[in-house]
Amino acid sequence: MAPSTYLQVTLQERPPADITPTTFKQEIVPFSLKAGTGQILVKILYLSLDPALRGAMKDQRSYMPPVKLGAVMRGTAFGEVMETGQGSKFEVGDIVEGAFGWREYGVFDDKFATKLDLRPGMDILDYMGPLGTTGLTAYFGLLDVGKLKAGETLVVSGAAGATGSVVCQIGKKLGAKVFAIAGSDDKCQWLEKDLGVDKALNYKSPEFYNDFKKAVGYFDVYFDNVGGDILNFALTRLNKGARIVFCGAISDYNTTKPTGLTSYMNLISQRAKIEGFLVLDYVNRFAEARREISQWLKEGSIKRRFHVVQGLQNAPQSLNLLFNGGNTGKLVVQVATTPTKL
Numbered sequence: 001m002a003p004s005t006y007l008q009v010t011l012q013e014r015p016p017a018d019i020t021p022t023t024f025k026q027e028i029v030p031f032s033l034k035a036g037t038g039q040i041l042v043k044i045l046y047l048s049l050d051p052a053l054r055g056a057m058k059d060q061r062s063y064m065p066p067v068k069l070g071a072v073m074r075g076t077a078f079g080e081v082m083e084t085g086q087g088s089k090f091e092v093g094d095i096v097e098g099a100f101g102w103r104e105y106g107v108f109d110d111k112f113a114t115k116l117d118l119r120p121g122m123d124i125l126d127y128m129g130p131l132g133t134t135g136l137t138a139y140f141g142l143l144d145v146g147k148l149k150a151g152e153t154l155v156v157s158g159a160a161g162a163t164g165s166v167v168c169q170i171g172k173k174l175g176a177k178v179f180a181i182a183g184s185d186d187k188c189q190w191l192e193k194d195l196g197v198d199k200a201l202n203y204k205s206p207e208f209y210n211d212f213k214k215a216v217g218y219f220d221v222y223f224d225n226v227g228g229d230i231l232n233f234a235l236t237r238l239n240k241g242a243r244i245v246f247c248g249a250i251s252d253y254n255t256t257k258p259t260g261l262t263s264y265m266n267l268i269s270q271r272a273k274i275e276g277f278l279v280l281d282y283v284n285r286f287a288e289a290r291r292e293i294s295q296w297l298k299e300g301s302i303k304r305r306f307h308v309v310q311g312l313q314n315a316p317q318s319l320n321l322l323f324n325g326g327n328t329g330k331l332v333v334q335v336a337t338t339p340t341k342l
């Protein structure tokens with residue numbers, strides 16, 4: 001049964017620093033959605049909250065155009081097909097993925113949706129975690145960009161988050177010595193006790209830099225999710241030929257003027273490199289990676305954790321959890337209850 005109204009969340013302002021209560025607007029709109037030719041009507045089930053959304057709110061050159069003011073906020077989501085238009089390739093009840101945005105319902109052209117290839121034993125949420133963008137980022141970043149080898153020393157920042165927690169575990173699988181960096185003692189305990197890293201360091205501790213020097217010494221690969229001061233320090237701890245996988249710089253996403261790096265000249269003396277990458281460039285290899293990661297999930301050698309927020313109305317304030325460290329594992333919003341078909 002279709003409702004008479006539904007909720008959508010639009011972008012109202014481009015905040016110069018932290019996201020505030022006036023950044024987004026909640027709009028209740030009449031339900032007058034109908035799937036046209038080659039279209040589907042989708043009920044959104046889960047919405048992914050990602051740090052990249054903060055970049056999409058800025059009016060700046062990037063790999064995607066910014067979200068327009070007044071437009072529905074961007075976001076990857078999973079939904080259930082409620083109605084198909086003439087000639088649509090989908091069937092009612094299919095679970096589909098797409099950049100459906102922050103809305104409870106929507107009509108989309110077939111070409112903007114992909115049917116989720118739900119493998120036996122996998123949960124729908126796994127496709128937002130280890131089998132989704134963050135898991136694939138961990139996989140290709142570490143293997144393809146970092147080229148991590150057995151016996152090497154790997155350091156991972158943002159280690160208790162969606163991407164970092166998978167990087168740590170793949171690092172152990174590859175036979176590396178893994179050092180994790182996270183923002184609380186609880187997260188460090190989870191990383192050491194449950195995920196099996198060799199040592200986790202709390203970057204909020206006043207002893208962090210000394211602890212790093214003592215525990216890690218120098219490293220071969222740094223998988224960096226946070227940028228800023230920790231990256232600047234890491235540049236002083238390079239082994240010869242070290243690789244820095246520059247995945248993200250969340251510490252600077254809420255600022256308009258990052259402070260910059262002063263230690264970069266170590267890259268020359270240590271013949272090291274720092275390389276940015278985008279997981280989107282690996283789209284042709286997603287199936288290959290998903291086969292391997294789902295095998296790891298099935299045998300229990302990769303663990304996952306989700307932080308699930310209930311209700312689209314809570315998405316705006318929940319986005320801040322990524323910036324204040326309130327999430328452990330993958331942050332998602334459950335927009336509607338999971339259909340019985342699953």
Ligand SMILES: NC(=O)c1ccc[n+]([C@@H]2O[C@H](COP(=O)([O-])OP(=O)(O)OC[C@H]3O[C@@H](n4cnc5c(N)ncnc54)[C@H](OP(=O)(O)O)[C@@H]3O)[C@@H](O)[C@H]2O)c1
Binds near residue numbers: 280
């Ligand atoms: N290149 C790509 O294709 C690609 C794809 C996906 C994601 N990414 C990047 O990967 C990174 C992680 O994304 P995710 O989705 O997996 O998020 P996440 O790690 O699940 O969540 C973000 C975490 O960052 C940490 N953090 C926030 N502010 C920080 C600061 N100032 N200093 C240090 N740590 C801070 C917080 O944990 P603590 O409690 O530890 O502070 C928070 O939980 C982001 O930078 C994102 O942009 C890149």
